[in-house]
Amino acid sequence: MRYAVMGLILATAGCAVEPEMPSGARLFAENCAGCHGVDAMGTGGAPEVGSAPDLTQIAARNGGVFPRAQVLSTIDGFHRTPALGSEMPQWGLIFGDATARVDVGDGIETPVSPELLAVMEHLERVQR
DSSP states (O other): OHHHHHHHHHHHHTOOOOOOOOOHHHHHHHHTHHHHOTTSSSOOOOTTTOOOOOGGGHHHHTTTOOOHHHHHHHHHTTTOOGGGTTTSOOHHHHSOOSOEEEEOSSSOEEEEOHHHHHHHHHHHHTOO
């Protein structure tokens, strides 16, 4: 029995452990809540920003469909609209490398950073 346990330990010692996916809720709380509020309803109250949009209504503002590609692009900063101004950081430059893949609804997997994907999925979960 002792040798079996030792063998199991040695056999698994070299196995690569897949990194844990970052928590979208944690990343949102750390990076976005200051402006958008902990509840994502635009109640963060950062004075230099003014009012931030209610992120729990993204799907409602889009005919009931959560626009994954648009949300990823907005968070990333790739397609920044003048309405957002320059207050919102370009998180694509801050988050890690594009090592995760996501289908944004077109059947094609797009490479994104795991952090960006986690925040987008968090926002998708908090839709009202």
